[in-house]
Structures are given as C-alpha cells and as structure tokens.
Amino acid sequence: MRRQVPLILCFVFGIVMIFTQFSPHSVSQTLYQEVISWALIISPFALVLATTTLIQTHVTRIRRRTEHWQYSFLVFVGIITMVVIGVPFGPQNQVFEWFYTHVQVPMDATMFSLLAFFIASAAYRAFRARTFEASLLLITALIVMMGNVPVGDLIWNTVLSWLPLEDGASGARQWILNNPNLSARRGIILGVSLGVISQSIRIILGIERTYLGGGD
Amino acid sequence: MELFGIWVAALLTLCIYSFLYQDNPFYRFAEHLYVGISVGYGIVLSIHQGLIPFAFKPFWAAVTGESLIGLVKLIPIGVGLLFFARLSPGHTWLIRYPIAILIGFGSGVAIPNVLRANIFEQTRGTIEPFAAMHAGTLSGWGVFEAVLMVVGVVCTLTYFFFSVEHRGPVKWLSKVGIAFLMIGFGSAFGNTVMGRVALLIQRADFLLGDWLNLIS
Amino acid sequence: MDRRFVYILVALAVIIPMLFRVNLPVSVSEPTQKLYDYIEALPSDSTIILAFDYGPSSLAELNPMAKSLLRQCFDNDVRVIALTLYPDGTTLASTLIQEIAEEKGAVDGEDYVFLGFRPGATQVILGMGSDISSVFETDYSGKATTEIPMMKDITNYAQISLLIDLASGSSTEVWITYANVQYNLQIAAGVTGVIISQMYPYLQTGQLVGLISGILGAAEYERLIDVPAKGMLWINIESFVHLLIVGLVVAGNIIFFNQRRREE
Numbered sequence: 068m069r070r071q072v073p074l075i076l077c078f079v080f081g082i083v084m085i086f087t088q089f090s091p092h093s094v095s096q097t098l099y100q101e102v103i104s105w106a107l108i109i110s111p112f113a114l115v116l117a118t119t120t121l122i123q124t125h126v127t128r129i130r131r132r133t134e135h136w137q138y139s140f141l142v143f144v145g146i147i148t149m150v151v152i153g154v155p156f157g158p159q160n161q162v163f164e165w166f167y168t169h170v171q172v173p174m175d176a177t178m179f180s181l182l183a184f185f186i187a188s189a190a191y192r193a194f195r196a197r198t199f200e201a202s203l204l205l206i207t208a209l210i211v212m213m214g215n216v217p218v219g220d221l222i223w224n225t226v227l228s229w230l231p232l233e234d235g236a237s238g239a240r241q242w243i244l245n246n247p248n249l250s251a252r253r254g255i256i257l258g259v260s261l262g263v264i265s266q267s268i269r270i271i272l273g274i275e276r277t278y279l280g281g282g283d
Numbered sequence: 284m285e286l287f288g289i290w291v292a293a294l295l296t297l298c299i300y301s302f303l304y305q306d307n308p309f310y311r312f313a314e315h316l317y318v319g320i321s322v323g324y325g326i327v328l329s330i331h332q333g334l335i336p337f338a339f340k341p342f343w344a345a346v347t348g349e350s351l352i353g354l355v356k357l358i359p360i361g362v363g364l365l366f367f368a369r370l371s372p373g374h375t376w377l378i379r380y381p382i383a384i385l386i387g388f389g390s391g392v393a394i395p396n397v398l399r400a401n402i403f404e405q406t407r408g409t410i411e412p413f414a415a416m417h418a419g420t421l422s423g424w425g426v427f428e429a430v431l432m433v434v435g436v437v438c439t440l441t442y443f444f445f446s447v448e449h450r451g452p453v454k455w456l457s458k459v460g461i462a463f464l465m466i467g468f469g470s471a472f473g474n475t476v477m478g479r480v481a482l483l484i485q486r487a488d489f490l491l492g493d494w495l496n497l498i499s
Numbered sequence: 500m501d502r503r504f505v506y507i508l509v510a511l512a513v514i515i516p517m518l519f520r521v522n523l524p525v526s527v528s529e530p531t532q533k534l535y536d537y538i539e540a541l542p543s544d545s546t547i548i549l550a551f552d553y554g555p556s557s558l559a560e561l562n563p564m565a566k567s568l569l570r571q572c573f574d575n576d577v578r579v580i581a582l583t584l585y586p587d588g589t590t591l592a593s594t595l596i597q598e599i600a601e602e603k604g605a606v607d608g609e610d611y612v613f614l615g616f617r618p619g620a621t622q623v624i625l626g627m628g629s630d631i632s633s634v635f636e637t638d639y640s641g642k643a644t645t646e647i648p649m650m651k652d653i654t655n656y657a658q659i660s661l662l663i664d665l666a667s668g669s670s671t672e673v674w675i676t677y678a679n680v681q682y683n684l685q686i687a688a689g690v691t692g693v694i695i696s697q698m699y700p701y702l703q704t705g706q707l708v709g710l711i712s713g714i715l716g717a718a719e720y721e722r723l724i725d726v727p728a729k730g731m732l733w734i735n736i737e738s739f740v741h742l743l744i745v746g747l748v749v750a751g752n753i754i755f756f757n758q759r760r761r762e763e
Contacts, residue, residue: 069376069379070379072380072383073379073380073382073383074383076380076383076384076387077383077384077386077387077390078387079387080383080384080387080388080391081387081388081390081391082391083391084387084388084390084391084392085391085394085395088392088395088396088681089395100626100629100633101355102388103622103625103626103629104356104359104626104633105358105359105362105384105388106384106385106388106619106621106622107337107617107619107622107623107626107634108337108338108341108356108359108360108363109359109362109363109381109384109385110333110363110385110618110619110622111329111333111334111337111338111363111618111619112334112338112363112364112365112366112367112381113366113381113385113618114325114326114329114330114333114334114366114618115366115367115369115370116366116369116378117325118322118326119369119370121318121322135311138311138312138314138315139315141312141315141316141319142315142316142318142319142322143319144316144319145315145316145317145318145319145320145321145322145323146319146320146322146323146326147323148319148320148323149319149320149322149323149324149326149327150323150326150327153323153324153326153327153330153331154326154327154330154331157331158324158327158328158331158332158589158590159593159639159640163327164590164594165284165288166320166324167320167324167590168288168292168590168594169288169289169291169292170291170292170295170316170317170320171317171320171321171324171555171587172292172555172558172591173292173293173295173296173486173489173555174295174296174299174313174316174317174320175317175321175554175555175556175587176482176485176486176555176556176558176559177295177296177299177300177486178299178314178317178556179479179482179556179557180479180482180483180485180486180559181299181300181302181303182479182482183476183479183480183482183483183509183740184303184483184505184506184509186475186476186479186480186744187505187506187508187509187740187743187744187747188502188505188506190476190744190747190748190751191505191747191748191750191751192502192751194748194751194752195751195752195755196752199462200461200462200465201465203462203465203466203469204465204466204468204469204472205469205748205752206469207465207466207469207470207472207473208469208470208472208473208476208748209473209745209748210473211469211470211472211473211474212473212476212477212741212744212745213741213745214473215473215474215476215477215692215713215715215737215741216477216715216734216737216738216741216742217523217524217525217526217734217735217738218523218738218739218741218742219738219741220524220526221523221524234526237526237528240470240473241528241529243466243470244470244695244696244699245428245699245703246428246431246432246435247431247435247463247466247467248466248467248470248471248696248699249432249435249699249700249703250431250432250434250435250436250439250463250467251435251439251463251464251466251467251468252467252696252697252699252700253405253408253409253432253435253436253439253700254435254436254437254438254439254440254442254443254460254463254464255439255443255464255467255697256401256405256697256700257401257402257405257406257436257440258439258440258443259401260397260398260401260402260405261402263393263397264393264394264397264398264402266390267389267390267391267393267394267397268390268394270386270387270390271387271390271391278382278383278386279379279382279383280379282375282376303503303506304503321587324586324587325586325587328586328589328616329586329618332586332589332615332616332617332618333616333617333618333619336617336636336637337617340636388622389621392621392625392677393676396676396677396680396681397676399680400675400676400679400680400706401676404680404704404706405700405704407704408700408703408704467696470696471693471695471696471697474692474693474695474696474712474713475692475693476692476741476744477692477713477714477715477737477741478560478691478692478693478713478714479692480513480737480740480741480744481559481560481692481713481714481733481737482556482557482559482560483509483513483740484513484517484559484714484733484736484737484740485558485559485729485733486559487510487513487514487517488517488729488732488733491514491517491518497518498517498518
C-alpha cells in the first residue's frame with residue numbers, strides 16, 4: 068500500500084503516456100488528454116510541499132535560537148503580508164502589485180547583480196592560464212567577452228584596420244558559438260538526453276525508486 | 284505612493300549592496316524580507332492561477348451539478364489533496380501517490396519526445412552538412428566546419444563515455460573532447476559575464492536615474 | 500589587491516559611462532536578424548505566442564527584448580498571446596505588455612491577450628497543444644478565453660505562427676521538446692547571457708528559427724526596429740565593464756607568471 072501502489076501508479080501513468088503518443092486512435096487521444104488534465108490538476112497542489120518545507124525550516128531556526136534566528140520572523144512577515152492581501156483580493160490588487168514592484172523586483176534583481184562584482188573579483192584572482200585547457204577556456208572567454216560589446220569591434224577596426232576582415236571581434240565570437248561551442252554543447256545534449264531516457268525507463272519499471280523517499 | 288515606492292526600492296537595493304562590504308544586519312534584513320515576499324507572491328499566484336482554475340472551479344462545478352462530467356475531476360483533485368499529508372507526520376507516505384503520478388507522467392512523456400528532439404534531431408544536424416557536401420553546395424570552409432563539428436561531437440561524447448578505460452586512441456579522443464568542452468565553457472563564461480553585468484547596469488540605471496534623477 | 504577595490508572599479512566602470520552617455524555602433528548578428536526577418540515575413544493578423552518565462556532577476560536582459568518584440572508585432576498587426584510558465588514573471592509581464600500596448604494603441608482582446616500563469620510547465624505546453632482554453636479557461640483579468648475576440652478562431656498551436664520564449668532557465672528546451680516535436684510549432688527564443696551557448700545546437704538544426712542573445716541581442720533588436728532604448732544604452736556601458744574585466748584577467752595573469760618565474 069505504501070510503496071507498491073505508488074510504483075504501480077507510476078508504471079501505469081508512464082506507460083499510458085508513452086503509448087498514447089504513438090496512437091492517433093480517438094480512444095487513445097482521449098486518454099492522452101485526460102492524463103494531461105490530471106497532471107494539470109495535481110501539480111498546483113505541490114505548492115504545499117515547498118511552502119511547508121520553508122516554514123518548517125524557519126520555525127526550527129526560531130525554536131532552536133540558531134544564529135540570526137530573529138530574522139526568520141521577517142520571512143513570516145513577508146509571506147503573511149502577501150498572502151493576506153493577495154489571496155482575498157487577487158494578484159491584480161494594487162497594494163499586492165505595489166509590494167511586488169517596489170519590494171520583490173528590486174531585491175530579486177539586485178541579489179543577482181551582486182554576481183557581477185564577484186565575477187570581476189574572481190576574474191582577477193583565479194582566472195589563470197595554468198594549463199593548456201585553462202588557457203583555452205580563458206582565451207575563449209576573453210574573445211567572447213570582447214565580441215559581446217561594441218567596443219570590441221571598435222578596437223578591432225581601429226587597431227587591426229589593415230586586416231581585410233571588418234568587425235572581427237563579433238565575428239570571432241559568432242564563429243566560436245557556431246562551431247566549437249556548438250559541438251561541445253551537442254555532445255552534452257546527446258549525453259544528458261540518453262541519461263534522461265534511461266532514467267525515465269528505470270523509473271517507469273520501478274528500478275529507480277528514490278522519489279519514494281525513505282521509510283516503509 | 285509611486286515616489287515612496289522608489290525610495291523603498293532604492294533603500295532595499297542599497298541594503299543588499301551593503302553585503303559587498305561585509306555581512307551586516309541591513310543585508311540580512313533585506314535578504315529575509317525578500318525570501319518572505321517572494322514565497323508569499325508565489326503562494327498567491329499558485330492559488331489564483333493554479334488551484335482555483337484547475338481544482339476549485341471543477342470541484343465547484345461537480346458539487347453544484349453544473350457539470351456532471353466534472354465528477355471525474357474529483358479523483359485527481361483528491362489525489363492532489365494528498366499533498367497535505369505532508370502536514371501530518373504519521374501520514375507523510377500518502378504524498379507518494381501524487382508524486383508517483385507526476386513522475387510517471389513526466390517520464391512517460393519524456394521518452395519519445397526527448398528521443399526525437401534531442402537525439403534524432405541533433406544527430407541529423409550533425410550529419411546534414413555532409414549531404415550538402417555531397418551535393419557540392421558546401422564551400423571549402425564549410426567542409427572544414429562540418430568536419431570540425433563531427434570531430435567535436437564525437438570527442439565530447441568520448442570524454443563522457445566511461446564504459447571503456449581512457450587509454451590509447453580513446454584517451455586522445457577524450458583529450459580533444461576536453462578541449463572542445465573548455466571552449467564551450469569559455470564561451471558560456473564570456474556570455475555569463477555579459478548577463479550579470481547587465482543586471483548591475485540595470486540597478487545602477489534605477490539608482491542614478493529613477494531615484495536620484497542624475498540621468499537625463 | 501583587496502577585493503573591495505575591484506568592486507569599486509566595477510562600480511565606477513558602470514557609473515561614469517552612465518552619466519556621460521556613449522554611443523557606439525552595434526552590428527546585428529545572424530540569429531537576431533533571422534528572428535526579425537521571420538516576424539517581418541508574417542502576414543498581418545497572424546498570431547504569435549510570447550512566453551515570459553523569467554522573473555525579476557532577469558528583467559535587465561529580457562525586458563528590453565520583450566518591449567522590442569511587442570513593438571514590432573503591434574506595428575505589423577501581428578496579434579500576441581502572452582503567457583508565463585514562471586509565477587514570478589506574471590505581474591512583470593502584465594505591466595510590460597500594458598505599457599507597450601498603451602504606447603502603440605493596441606487593444607486588449609483584439610491585438611493582444613495576457614493569459615497569465617499556470618503551474619506545471621510540461622503539462623501546460625501539452626495541454627495547450629490540444630486546446631488552449633482547456634488550460635487557460637480565462638485570461639489574467641478573468642475574461643473567458645473563448646469570448647475574447649482575437650481568440651475566437653484560435654483553438655491550439657495549429658493557428659499559431661510562432662512561439663517566442665523569453666527564457667532565463669530551461670524553458671526553451673521544454674518548449675522545443677514538447678511543442679515543436681509534438682505539434683510542429685515554430686519556436687524562437689530570447690535568452691539571458693547564462694544560457695546563450697546552449698541554444699546554438701538548436702539553432703543549427705532549425706529547432707529554433709531565431710535567437711536574441713542577452714543584452715547584446717536586445718540592443719541588436721532595438722537597432723533593427725529602429726527604436727533605440729535601454730538595450731542600446733546598456734550595451735554601451737557594458738563595453739567599459741568588459742574592458743575592465745579583460746584588464747583584470749590580463750593583470751592577474753601577468754602577476755601570476757611573474758611570481759612563478761621568480762619562484763623558479
């Protein structure tokens with residue numbers, strides 16, 4: 068009941084989705100659409116999982132008085148503010164949108180922009196041409212970086228004006244992305260996809276069961 | 284209200300940037316508030332744009348007899364509700380049912396589609412230039428690029444092929460694969476720098492333009 | 500050198516060119532040109548889907564693209580169905596579309612519609628392949644989808660000329676895997692810098708009909724539609740920061756090799 072039924076459900080839904088995609092028969096297509104609608108209905112409930120995990124983490128922090136535990140109250144203040152306004156009045160409520168636009172958006176954007184500083188610092192401290200492979204990575208990165216900005220072509224057209232090729236910086240960037248980068252990425256895509264397919268088969272057949280978690 | 288919002292956004296932005304000096308209470312305040320507001324926003328959207336249209340409306344239609352076919356929808360709604368078992372320690376195992384259905388569904392749809400999108404199509408893309416070569420429509424440079432692509436894809440795949448020991452020719456193929464991967468990662472790094480710096484420029488544009496009005 | 504000194508240099512490389520505007524010419528790359536040409540070639544009254552699959556953390560790169568694409572579509576009488584698979588992008592997309600619609604005089608329900616967000620990316624994409632209104636029964640404002648004038652003749656992807664995915668994650672691959680393979684929907688993408696490199700295999704096979712690459716692509720697109728905006732402004736500022744970072748890498752390596760030579 069606790070492990071066998073989920074394994075059977077997984078097998079049935081997996082097999083149904085594989086076979087219905089190959090059959091244009093009306094019964095098969097109705098079944099296909101019905102399973103999609105089931106998945107659509109079930110997936111929003113997964114919200115409960117994510118929310119309870121976050122709440123439990125912060126409740127534990129407060130209860131155990133771990134370092135900076137007081138800040139966990141702010142997490143609840145944020146959640147409650149948004150839920151109290153948004154659930155009854157909807158996401159198009161002006162106050163709800165105000166909090167999104169003037170609190171969430173600037174903080175989200177700023178949080179990720181911090182990485183620009185860290186990348187610059189790391190570029191100075193750690194980006195070294197120690198080996199042949201590291202040199203390849205470094206040279207490619209420098210070419211792409213210069214090809215990505217208009218000043219790259221300006222420098223090329225000024226300093227290397229005697230060359231027959233115009234806009235060489237952006238041209239070199241585009242060639243790298245179109246050729247060696249494409250090959251490497253394609254290799255990765257093929258490898259990952261073979262992995263996804265084999266893992267999916269293992270899941271459907273019940274060989275891979277880690278999604279069931281521990282316990283009985 | 285708009286001006287007040289800009290001031291709030293600017294101060295929160297500065298709170299986050301204060302982390303560049305060192306970890307401090309202003310940063311921790313903004314960080315925790317950000318988590319709370321973001322999660323609250325996600326909850327509201329998931330309820331209004333997920334649970335209400337997919338679960339509550341069909342449920343209500345079935346209960347009020349508006350749509351008797353909708354009674355079938357009560358099954359996936361019931362399965363979805365099992366996610367709430369996460370809140371009761373003794374019944375947590377019940378969430379395996381909806382998870383098993385979603386995982387089975389995901390695995391089932393993935394197998395044929397990933398096979399076609401990522402294995403067949405990518406293999407076709409690798410071989411196709413040789414058809415143009417055979418037809419005599421590919422220039423000398425095009426032939427070089429086509430060969431380079433095949434070499435890159437094969438060598439990258441060899442690097443990820445762990446079923447044979449990397450010795451002799453396999454070792455050399457794998458080394459060429461690493462070179463291609465390094466170029467791929469180098470170009471990704473160059474592009475990532477562009478992305479992260481753009482985020483920083485956007486925040487600076489907000490602070491200097493919208494907040495301080497220093498940009499005309 | 501203290502890391503904070505590097506931070507100050509980075510900040511100055513952004514602030515100084517922002518205060519003293521610089522205008523360098525931007526050349527247009529082939530993937531961006533392809534998408535522009537594809538939209539230009541669409542007959543008027545065609546319908547495209549614009550998927551806002553990103554949140555505020557990527558707005559700097561993707562908002563300028565979204566604005567240019569909407570301007571081009573409204574100018575060419577191409578109707579736009581907008582939606583998002585990311586909850587965080589919902590209000591962002593709604594505000595942006597309204598802003599450009601007001602600027603271009605586009606009418607909600609006739610020239611464009613914003614369907615909002617639905618959870619479960621794969622099932623949403625597959626569900627829309629059968630019937631868009633089965634997934635989006637109403638638009639974001641609550642109007643029944645089937646009663647929206649521009650949706651009257653639209654049932655599923657068969658009536659959609661192109662889907663443009665503005666992506667900050669793996670959503671473009673998901674659209675390709677499910678909508679392109681299953682329903683033969685033509686797909687293009689506008690992506691953040693982080694994922695540009697991984698899009699190229701799909702571009703070569705034609706699984707992507709065009710690609711706008713990060714803030715550079717946004718600037719290129721602004722040049723193509725001849726409406727210079729944030730993309731053009733920011734890519735010029737970006738030039739100075741890239742020069743600084745290249746300089747830092749070179750300086751770091753010179754110091755490293757000098758030290759190594761001395762140690763030997």
